[in-house]
Amino acid sequence: MKLSDQFRFVRQNMKKNRTRVYMTILATAMGCAFLIVLASVGFGLQKSVVKEMTERRIMTQIDVYGQETTESGGYRQLDDKDVQEFEEMSDVKAVTRRKMLQQEGFYSIGNYQQSTQTVVANFPSEIKAGFELSEGSLGKDKAEVVVGYNFPLNLVEKGEQKEEMFDEQGQLKEEFRYNGKLIGETIELTVSKMEDGKKIEKVFPLEVVGISKKPTKEWAEDRSVYISEELLKEIEEFTGTPKGVVLDSANQLNLADLEASKNTFDDVKVYAKNMEAVQGIVDELKENDYATYSVVNELKEVNLMFAIAKAGLIFIGTIAILIASIGIYNTMTMAVTERAPDIGIMKAIGANPRTIKRIFLLESSYIGLIGAFIGTVVSYGISYAVNFVIPIIIKQAFGEETTPEIVFSDIPLSLPIICIVICYGVTILSGLRPAQRATKVDVLRAMRREV
Incomplete structure (x- = not known):
């Protein structure tokens, strides 16, 4: 059949x-x-x-938090030597390193103000990692700064902030925002320190020369202000502490530890050339006792x-x-x-x-x-x-x-x-x-x- x-x-x-x-x-x-x-x-x-x-998260991004020390069993912060070692690794595209001003930066322009994070960034490495500007240029002088895309969107008039000024998502409504131009304008950074129990402030006039590109994700915000290493040194000279840490009677920090952290970075990220290279870089970093995090590893779990x-x-x-x-x-x-x-x-x-x-x-x-x-x-x-x-x-x-x-x-x-x-x-x-x-x-x- x-x-x-x-x-x-x-x-x-x-x-x-x-x-x-x-x-x-x-x-x-x-x-x-x-x-x-x-x-x-x-x-x-x-x-x-x-x-x-x-x-x-960026798939090729690897966060490096520190290196384990054999003496104490803890982790030390990363410095230029570590960054150089990362850059020499194979399949590494860029290594970004940032220092943070260890007090909230208070910025004002005219009758508008806001408090936000102040960052010292290495722009050549940031650009390799994908940092872009929406307008303007990178700073060349110590008094020139780049602000995040959301910085001008959060400048609010001085005085009491009322609930009706913000929408349901907590964003400042357009009618209350700063609506002037920012590129080429002078903003003032107010830095403080404690001396004999009294708060002393100093104003640093800065020129805005660039604004970062709008974040690709709707939920993401970039309100940071990017300053130069030279300006950070001036702030440190005023405060007398590394990275502008404010010391008072209630903040008993070890000055030796503070001094040791002066030339270290607060945020170090390694960027692989492609997603396939991430695991190899992570494995090499772990062999050298570096604490890392990568979204690729989390995805596997x-x-x-x-x-x-x-x-x-x-x-x-x-x-x-x-x-x-x-x-x-x-x-x-x-x-x-x-x-x-x-x-x-x-x-x-x-x-x-x-x-x-x-x-x-x-x-x-x-x-x-x-x-x-x-x-x-x-x-x-x-x-x-x-x-x-x-x-x-x-x-x-x-x-x-x-x-x-x-x-x-x-x-x-x-x-x-x-x-x-x-x-x-x-x-x-x-x-x-x-x-x-x-x-x-x-x-x-x-x-x-x-x-």
Whole structure:
């Protein structure tokens, strides 16, 4: 019997018992849909978490916090020697190093003011790492500064700040912002120190020569002011402390420790040439006892956790398909009983037992694959409905709005493939026993319908 004839024979037999076959296909489809939708929750949450992590961090960025010391077991801050060592490592694109003014910088221009972070940055390395300006240029003189993109957006009029001046996100409303030009204008930095229990202030006039590029992420803000190393030295001369630390009676810091930190950096980041090089750089840094953090390492841990969760969900979903396989087994067993005369005729005219077995396995495969296809289509519809309805339910029930980035259900191509493979394997196993039974049917008894 040709293979095409076998397929035609299977389709004819399935049509004879449509109701039973349709119900079996429906049970299989429900099992497959359950497996896919259940596992899609794991895929969806993983996608949301990974997206959140990758958007908030640069994938090639490695934060280096310090180097472990053998004497105390603690970590020392990084200096120029460490930065030079990082720059000489293979596959390193740039090494940024920043010092922070250890008191909040108070800036004013005309009748506007704001307090923000003051940073001493190495701009050649910052530019290599991707730092850009939206307008203006980099400072060349010690009195020239670059401000963050959000700095002018947060300049507020002097005096009491009222609640109506800010929107729901805590941002200063446009009508209360500084609306003049900033490039070429003079802003004043007020630095303070404590002397004999009294607060003494000094004003440093600075010229704004550049504004950084707008952050690519809506949630990100850059309100920092970038000053020169020379200006930091002047501030240190005024305060008498490294990095402008304010000392008072309640702040008893070890002056020796402060002096030791004078030429160290507060923030050091290593940028790899590509994402593939990150792990190698991290491993080399760890070998040299440097404390590091990379989003790539965190992603591995997150992906491992979700891989275990997804495997568990797929296992639970497979149970539903196994339950549906009982219906397939029952359908095929009934098919063997009802088609005993047909089996007897085929054996009487010399049909090979393998051919008879293949016919029944084809039929069980038909049921399984059709059910898997229908279940896959239905699961995509359910997934769409879940992502649409759940945020509405959360808002109505708890009064909380979910962010658009959260995906409750996601069905990658691999998931339906996994489901189809599982379903096909289960249906073959379900139809195997009835198919073997069909090959053992006695011809004479079959003709008498006494199977």
